[in-house]
Amino acid sequence: MWKVFVRLLEYAPLWIFIKTARLIRYEKRIKFGGFIVSFAIRSIPRYRNRVLNNLDLIYPELTKHEKNEFLINFSRNLGQTFTEFLFNEEFHAKQSIKLTNSDQLEEIHTAKRKKRPIIIVSGHLGPWEAIRAILKRNGLETAAVYQKSKNNFYQPYHHKVISAGGTPIFQANRKGTVAMIRHLKAGGIVCVMIDQAISSGRYINFLGKPAKTTFAVADLAIRYNALLIPAYSIRQKNTNLVRVALESPVPVSTPETMTKKLNQSLTRRIRENPTQWYWVHNRWK
Numbered sequence: 001m002w003k004v005f006v007r008l009l010e011y012a013p014l015w016i017f018i019k020t021a022r023l024i025r026y027e028k029r030i031k032f033g034g035f036i037v038s039f040a041i042r043s044i045p046r047y048r049n050r051v052l053n054n055l056d057l058i059y060p061e062l063t064k065h066e067k068n069e070f071l072i073n074f075s076r077n078l079g080q081t082f083t084e085f086l087f088n089e090e091f092h093a094k095q096s097i098k099l100t101n102s103d104q105l106e107e108i109h110t111a112k113r114k115k116r117p118i119i120i121v122s123g124h125l126g127p128w129e130a131i132r133a134i135l136k137r138n139g140l141e142t143a144a145v146y147q148k149s150k151n152n153f154y155q156p157y158h159h160k161v162i163s164a165g166g167t168p169i170f171q172a173n174r175k176g177t178v179a180m181i182r183h184l185k186a187g188g189i190v191c192v193m194i195d196q197a198i199s200s201g202r203y204i205n206f207l208g209k210p211a212k213t214t215f216a217v218a219d220l221a222i223r224y225n226a227l228l229i230p231a232y233s234i235r236q237k238n239t240n241l242v243r244v245a246l247e248s249p250v251p252v253s254t255p256e257t258m259t260k261k262l263n264q265s266l267t268r269r270i271r272e273n274p275t276q277w278y279w280v281h282n283r284w285k
Helices: 002-021 026-043 045-058 064-086 088-094 103-113 129-137 155-163 174-185 216-223 255-272
Strands: 096-099 118-122 143-146 169-171 189-193 202-206 209-213 227-235 241-246
Touching (some): 002 026, 026 045, 026 064, 064 088, 064 227, 088 129, 096 129, 103 118, 103 227, 103 241, 129 189, 129 227, 129 241, 143 155, 143 174, 155 169, 169 174, 174 189, 216 255, 227 255
Parallel strands (some): 118 189, 118 227, 143 189
Antiparallel strands (some): 202 209, 227 241
């Protein structure tokens, strides 16, 4: 009973934020969310310290002033992304998104017509839901893999906002994996993130430092002859525009080689837009 009460107390501020934010026009709501989350990250020691520790590891050359500026820009971007995610249905309908290259889009359409499985691979960079949004606008419904929320009060809303980007969605567990494989074998499209910390896996360089990395995505692509396409979304400065880049498919080789290529691709994109990555994540634990 006590745990239920604690979970309710944890969810209450978010519930209030969602209800309050709905009263604000969408564009201003995103900026408002950016301010609130930015303030929280910079004020709560656990989050602030994790970001700064990650920066010490990856960008040790930054001065204290540069790290603080980085923290401000990062937290503002994350706040906007978090708010966009909470109102994902409106994000998909209203957000200005442009695709940087249409050639890869045609390749996906060709694979889809042939019922070839397609795996879109990305990371928590920029407003990542823009990838599924631009694909959906081009007639490509994209499934997703997600982590169930630890808060049972929030979980129904969590499921709802992820489903707004495309269905079906698969929980990251054994049952969800079986369903996802069935979807791929039927010629479906699945979007997965590869930058989370995991307890198992092999150490592969990520942003220049060894990090435990799963080979599961590459294994799936090899086993089911899936098209494996890295994709990224980047928020443009001083504008409401998000640009989505679809890269060339990763050539089939070994799981290790393919996974290294995915990590190298994501690393390059993060280096280009470092404040838009999810630095609050404990990736190198």
